[in-house]
Amino acid sequence: MPLRFVVLKDDFFIDETPLKGKYTVEDSDGEIIYYVEDITVKPELSFLELYGIIRLIHEESSELDNAEDIIRLTDSVEILEGGSIYLKVKIMGREFMFTELQLMSSVTLKRYMLRLGKYFNLKSGDWAPIVQFWLDTGNKTHEISDDEVLIEKSINYLKKCIIYTDIEKALGYHSLFYNVEEPSTVFCLVDSIIGALQIENRRKVRSVLSEYIAGDSVQKRVYGEKKRFWRFKIEECEINLAEQMHEHEEEVEEDGGF
Structure with missing residues (x-):
């Protein structure tokens, strides 16, 4: 039986470890599960679990x-x-x-x-x-709670955003990027939503919004610079893709407020 685990840390990149090329992935209801057939790597996985980087999945009775x-x-x-x-x-x-x-x-x-x-x-x-x-x-x-307020503010912010299919237009406040190849999510520049929320602790924000974000953050090169994005789930965030597409929306002032 293969070893199974989920990644808990946003800044952990499995391909930068000896596990590169030794795993497969499966999307289980939006949760990315990693499978490793080589059981000899279990000590390494146990070490990563000890430090809270991954969580091994065990069959329950x-x-x-x-x-x-x-x-x-x-x-x-x-x-x-x-x-x-x-x-x-x-x-x-x-x-x-x-x-x-x-x-x-x-x-x-x-x-x-x-x-x-x-x-x-x-x-x-x-x-x-x-x-x-x-x-x-x-x-x-x-x-x-403070966490619930943060969730509400985040969803309200995302619902006000204009959605673009051109990533170069989605680098400011109240703007999102939509990739037709990933139809269930929209990309939000991490700096933009962090600035709008006015919370400096990105790890805290990512943890609170974990149920609304798909997978790890992703980097994309825009205007020659690397930009980091979170992929927010359209359904969970109550985003109206049709209405928020920029062809159907008036311009929103980029002031970062709610």
Whole structure:
């Protein structure tokens, strides 16, 4: 059985390690999973996991594959209200945040479990009873965390952006680049959204927005300079591709504000 893992660090490039050429990748509901057939590299992978660079995926027992088991393992639920609803769910001692969109399917829970090195094989019919249990038993509060505010600001910013198919036009505030070869994402210059959010800690922002960003950051050469972009998921970010394309939008002033 091949070794499987996910990468946790944005600045880790697997092709710059001895693992280059020894792996294959699979996109599992937006989560990039790496497969390595050569089990002799397990010590190297364990070392990377020790330092929080990757997370090895281990098969979970069949006792954790249905709604009843997830409900049994739920320690507490907090329902955060104030416009949109967020659920803060504590499972097996770990807290996970779910947005309204993420509650529509079990994909986010599966992703969280992958990052903990666990694989849950939930059936489609098991998800509705789990969410209903959380909603029925959760404690309601009107407090919104800093992370949730950051998510809302980021999505609001992205929804105001003009989308270009020419990357040279997507280097300022309120502009995104769309590549027809990657139809489910849009590219946002990291410097632009960081500047708009007015938060210097890029690693913090990337961590909070992890469910909205596809894979690692990517570099593209524009005007002879390397520019780093995050690929935001169109559906999760509620981006209206048709309406935000520059042919259909008026110009937005590049002031970096919201």
